[in-house]
Amino acid sequence: MLPPPVERALITLGEHLYIARKRRKQTLSSFADRMQVSVPTLRKMERGDPTVSISVYAMALWLIGRVQFLAEIANPVSDEMALLLELRNLSTQQKGTSR
Template identity: 50%
Template sequence: MAKSSEHHDFLPPEARVALERLGEHLTLARKRRRESLRAWAARLGVSVSTVTRLEKGDPGVGMGVYAAALWLVGRVQALPELADPALDQGALLISIREAEGRSRPRSRPTNKASAS
């Protein structure tokens, strides 16, 4: 029995398209290597139907399966870069705003001893 896709309805359209493109790229990589679905399934330790779902960009396929497929094509090293903090533009903007808020000149304390 197929899993319900209701829990995947929250995915933004951009995320769904990105998964579909990843699946297309993995399909092309497998075919260029002249490997069958059955061979890839065996190498990934999953069923042929899971590889088919992966190649369609199904969000229900586990991230570990996607990672293993990336490993098969020599691209697993790109995985951690997807959430690299140095490339997080949203967090960078927040940091800049916070730094701008702290960069206001502070008032100088008065030296009461020298005033006497």
């Protein structure tokens, strides 16, 4: 079972990809062919099914001209939580060495 925020994010991504396909007036069959997947797999992706491979999502993003955002999702430069943890560790280390 997925945590609710993960489940919601996949469902939202699937809905967004569905809308992108419809706005481009692509049928399920033609879009699936371009993605090199089956129509059932495309349907699953559009429903946010967690069993669909990330490569399927990546291909859909590429077809709608948005694949560049995939690489930025976990960019360490934007990882504020890791930065806060590093700063906390440095602060703790500094307190320990100043005695």
